[in-house]
Amino acid sequence: MESCSYGKRIKIMLTAIQYDTIKSIFDSMSIDWVEPYITTEGAINRKEVGNHTGLYFIYPEVNFYFGKAATNTVINRHQTHRPKLDVNLKELYSTPVEKAEPKWQFPEGWKEGVCKHIIEGVDKIPSHYVKVGRKRVIPGVLDFPVKHKVDVDTLTVVVWNLSHLTSTQIGDIEQAVIPALWPYCNTETHQRRKKYKGDSCYENKF
Secondary structure (H helix, E strand, O other): OHHHHHHHHHHHHOOHHHHHHHHHHHHHOOOOOOOOEEEEHHHHHOOOOOOOOEEEEEOHHHOOEEEEEOOOOHHHHHHHHHHHHHOOHHHHHOOOOOEOOOOOOOOHHHHHHHHHHOEEOOOOOOOOEEEEOOOEEEEOOOOOOOEEOOOHHHOEEEEEEOOOOOHHHHHHHHHHHHHHHOOOOOHHHHHHHHHOOOOOOOHHHO
């Protein structure tokens, strides 16, 4: 009875299309389906879950971001995601000195998704670094207060523990899922939005 209820919970968090599409990709690659588990961004950040490789879907209710932890753990991958969700530009840059590169990037697709689904009243997030010459950066905007319309700590994350698969297999699944679902923050989706901007037939798809 409990496993039946658990399966229903998964399908509530993932739409039927999301669930069936991802499952069909496993099937097409002759990889045994692994039922994912539901957790939160906060639980991963607190290291309560996610100490394994695999795939994860952040905020699937709005088709936010689909990612992989192919060579590192889900916990470690989310260390880079939390400051983007928090819009913590100081943490993304780290020590505010001139250096080769900021600690972490904040891709444009992520910025657009955060503006649309995570924070209020912001159309564009500034860059946390400025390029100096060809191979150096200095701090950009590091102090950028925002108001969140969702509690990042309780954001849904659906996770597949795929520690039994190789990094190549995990990457192959991710690369097939992205163009099948076009999660909003993924770089591939962002590139499609730019390509079809102004085209009413395709613009809303991405």
